[in-house]
Amino acid sequence: MKMDYTRLEFLGFIILLQLDLSFALRREEAIAYLQKFGYLQIPLSPRAPNYRPEQLAEALRTFQKATNLPVSRRLDAATMRMMEKPRCGLEDSFNDKILRYRIMGKWKKKQLTYRVYNFASDLGEGKTRSAIQNAFTYWGEVSPLRFREIQSGKADIKISFHRKDKSCPVPFDGRGHVLAHADAPESGLIHFDADELWTEGRSSGSNLRIVAAHEVGHALGLGHSQHYSALMGPVYGGYRSNFKLHPDDIQGIQALYGKPQSSSPAAAPGGSAPDLCKVTLDAIMSGPKGQMYLFSGQFVWTRSGSVSASVSGPVLISALWKELPGGLSAAVYSPRTSKSYFIKGDKVWRYSGFRIDHGFPRRLNNLPANIDSAFYSSKHKKLVFLKGSGYWEWDEIKPGNFKSYPLQISQLFKELPVTPTPPSRGPTTRFTCSKDRKFGKSTRTSRR
Numbered sequence: 001m002k003m004d005y006t007r008l009e010f011l012g013f014i015i016l017l018q019l020d021l022s023f024a025l026r027r028e029e030a031i032a033y034l035q036k037f038g039y040l041q042i043p044l045s046p047r048a049p050n051y052r053p054e055q056l057a058e059a060l061r062t063f064q065k066a067t068n069l070p071v072s073r074r075l076d077a078a079t080m081r082m083m084e085k086p087r088c089g090l091e092d093s094f095n096d097k098i099l100r101y102r103i104m105g106k107w108k109k110k111q112l113t114y115r116v117y118n119f120a121s122d123l124g125e126g127k128t129r130s131a132i133q134n135a136f137t138y139w140g141e142v143s144p145l146r147f148r149e150i151q152s153g154k155a156d157i158k159i160s161f162h163r164k165d166k167s168c169p170v171p172f173d174g175r176g177h178v179l180a181h182a183d184a185p186e187s188g189l190i191h192f193d194a195d196e197l198w199t200e201g202r203s204s205g206s207n208l209r210i211v212a213a214h215e216v217g218h219a220l221g222l223g224h225s226q227h228y229s230a231l232m233g234p235v236y237g238g239y240r241s242n243f244k245l246h247p248d249d250i251q252g253i254q255a256l257y258g259k260p261q262s263s264s265p266a267a268a269p270g271g272s273a274p275d276l277c278k279v280t281l282d283a284i285m286s287g288p289k290g291q292m293y294l295f296s297g298q299f300v301w302t303r304s305g306s307v308s309a310s311v312s313g314p315v316l317i318s319a320l321w322k323e324l325p326g327g328l329s330a331a332v333y334s335p336r337t338s339k340s341y342f343i344k345g346d347k348v349w350r351y352s353g354f355r356i357d358h359g360f361p362r363r364l365n366n367l368p369a370n371i372d373s374a375f376y377s378s379k380h381k382k383l384v385f386l387k388g389s390g391y392w393e394w395d396e397i398k399p400g401n402f403k404s405y406p407l408q409i410s411q412l413f414k415e416l417p418v419t420p421t422p423p424s425r426g427p428t429t430r431f432t433c434s435k436d437r438k439f440g441k442s443t444r445t446s447r448r
């Protein structure tokens with residue numbers, strides 16, 4: 001009996017030792033990760049650094065925040081899994097002050113050449129070159145930058161694939177984890193890990209077009225974004241068939257190089273970009289964080305909520321909300337459910353952020369077609385739809401009976417002394433533009 005008990009105890013000891021050892025190993029790996037990607041400072045002394053628990057907790061907090069994980073400040077399973085995901089080789093160097101795009105440098109010229117020196121073995125020359133070309137197109141569509149491929153001579157941006165060898169001063173790590181890295185302007189170096197399985201059109205492997213678009217972002221001067229879903233986020237987001245740039249990516253590149261010229265295909269398909277001061281607005285939507293979206297025809301302008309009220313755009317509506325048509329009847333964002341609703345004719349599109357919700361667009365059941373406008377009433381916590389002199393209120397969470405509607409608009413505005421979100425008026429709203437291009441309230445409203 002005594003023997004067995006001792007053996008059991010011994011076994012328990014071994015298991016504990018192994019658990020401890022694997023945790024210590026994980027901790028060491030995590031520290032190496034946090035050092036490599038800029039979350040922990042590497043001390044100057046050659047001795048193994050001994051980080052204080054609060055230093056580690058802070059580094060983990062920043063990493064968890066940047067990668068959209070629950071902030072536990074601990075090395076939990078989700079954090080370990082995130083550290084194993086494929087990612088870019090550049091540092092993140094985030095701090096609390098910079099939450100959006102970061103800038104690493106800038107090219108002085110706007111016409112840039114690029115050259116692809118060798119190719120992804122699984123894709124071959126043709127598919128490698130078209131993936132790279134598409135990667136440049138994303139940035140060219142939203143900026144005045146122009147890119148041209150050359151096949152000999154010195155290019156501005158130099159693209160090549162490297163193995164785990166000495167051909168790059170920062171050698172790659174074989175398949176998985178670090179996929180690629182790039183230098184800031186005006187170096188123009190972009191390196192891909194040749195040991196990755198580079199693919200196109202499927203979710204296995206790493207999508208060369210999307211990873212290349214990220215690295216081109218670096219070569220053009222953008223650092224890592226703390227918007228986890230932005231292209232410039234540090235962790236590879238995986239293959240998406242409908243991939244497009246995040247508004248944060250667009251704001252970043254436009255902060256560096258400005259908006260696309262009117263001949264750009266993104267700004268104006270077959271015509272010049274309209275002037276916000278001259279167009280008739282179809283709808284206005286107060287989005288999250290004080291952002292305001294102004295819709296006219298196929299285009300949308302964005303006004304940030306800051307005091308300076310800078311307006312950016314226009315971009316095609318479909319560049320932000322892919323499935324959404326132009327010529328909207330109304331648009332409204334609900335702070336209660338964080339959903340955006342867009343109405344055109346007798347249909348409604350509902351979005352979570354910039355992603356369409358399943359089952360949409362749908363036909364409007366209880367509302368007339370071609371409503372004039374919509375807004376969110378924070379007092380009633382309801383969406384309010386206006387047409388003619390009537391209005392309808394709709395509770396998103398407990399949809400009620402529409403039979404008592406429409407009610408008279410005059411009644412509504414008697415009840416709502418101040419509407420915090422300006423109603424997006426009907427199809428003939430204009431913005432008044434003063435000389436410094438600040439935008440006043442809508443002045444004229446007439447109804448069809």
Ligand SMILES: [Zn+2]
Binds near residue numbers: 090215218224233234
């Ligand atoms: Zn990167």
Ligand SMILES: [Zn+2]
Binds near residue numbers: 162168181191
């Ligand atoms: Zn390299």
